[in-house]
Amino acid sequence: MILTKDQQALLDGQQGEIMAKVVKTLVMYGEAFGAERMVPVTSEYGHTVISFGIGVMKPVYELYDQLLAAGAVSKQPFSADPRPLDKNIPSSFLQNIVFKFMYSQQEHYEEQLQQLGLMNKNAYTCACYLPQAGNVPKRGEILSWAESSAVVYANSVLGARCNRNSGIIELMGSIAGFVPEFGLLTDDGRKADWIVEVRTSKLPDAQLLGSAVGMKVLEKVPFVRGLDKWLGTQLSESACAYLKDFGAACASNGSVGLYHIEHLTPEAVDQGESLIRENAPVYVVDDAELERIRNGYPCIWKDLDATPKLCFMGCPHMTLSQLKDWTVRVEEGLKAAGNKKVLIPTVFTSAPGVVKEFNKTAYAGRLKATGVILSTICPLMYMNNPLSKKMPVITSSNKLRTYSSARFYSEEEILAKITKEGK
């Protein structure tokens, strides 16, 4: 890798040993992928995937203490993934003890984030790219982000450029102010390796389609045909919400960092089929394929007939339009079933900025009246312990299903369970 004079000076220790190690880490990271140079981070804000103060992650906090002691802080403000805890979410006495033990470093870690350059005290969401969350990169900007669902959204829907960086590495890019140029930062790395032909009889479930695509193409870039038939050719609020959930499933069931949707996402609109590599294989997704994917999901509940004790919606965090739509859907579902409140404790999660805006609307009171709890936490963080693992929790999120014992149901099934069936 060829470094500029300034970059070489940093590597040689001009700003101390710790900064030199930060740059060395980035250089080795780039060299693993054949990067020939560093490029400046050009976005206004960064984003870190590490938002949780789990006691066992002491090595991470110790590393961050080293950075802070050396004055190696982020050159750009950044947002972070959601906080792990919210006392408004139903939990048992024992769970509360476990949470206290597990997240014993939360306060300390949040102090570290503030010192490292967190945007503000409420900049905690996995969907930082939502307008109300305030970290919306522009097309073509170079990012140093981590959080698989945010990276794939920024690349695909916003046309920004970011590799699937890991936690810690993303912060080091923001500290150095430059990142190695490879992969999704290059024109060639953004070419489509796969063609996905969607031939379903209706708009496919975003979560199932994303899961199918992720499992098939893994880390490759898919060019998806046939979705514009259902989503249209404009990046409307509903299309963006769909793509958010589709991308999160692609990224968690595979490791997709970028997808192109024909006639819809910015690079697909501008470059069309010229984005597709020669001889790209074709994956056809029809109703039967989605059914096959769905039937392949394991469920690790001990009692498969257990009555759900909790329902989580919003992994990744829900958009403002999703919160409004779901308020109406829950109201209508309850009315049709002759019920007043949801029959299963249900939590919707969204970004603090989105919740603030939602609370200014009449929908907020209406949602509260249905019994649904609105929170800003990370459902995965709630689920990550043996007690929660034993709980029969249901979700429409493929990401949450992948990383926890939560059981997946389609949105229609979830709606029926929480408003009508109660089991």
Next chain:
Amino acid sequence: MSRVFKGRVITPGAAKAPALVSHGGLNTLASYQMALMFGDKQVKCGDQNNPDLYKKPMIGKALCLPETIGSTTGGMVLYTACAMGKQPACMLFSKPIDSLAASGAILAANWTDASMPVVDSLGEEFLNYVQDGMMINLAEDGTVTVEDAE
């Protein structure tokens, strides 16, 4: 009987350990999170979607895999496993390494004292050949010798 494969060194080192093979991508967060959080000494794989590894001990094994997948906490999780001394003996990738695994390996190499040599690009044939329990000898130059189980 033994077979030799040659890969590219990502982080250097030598290792000798029994193989643990995943034919699908290793979801690092899903595999490690519960084991690290709750002090599982054997570091049993917690990824219910990975039938090759689910519930099998990973510590000290020569982890043979195509790539890692899933959450971008992956590199941080590997780094943490290394810092806690709960890493595999080595990681052997059939494909070119992915960004999350590379991050974890490089963070561990630069910021911990742990040894977890990592080699990639060993080829599809490597993953077709190697099986759980076969003894792996990894040399510093990225040469991997797979000894058949007796």
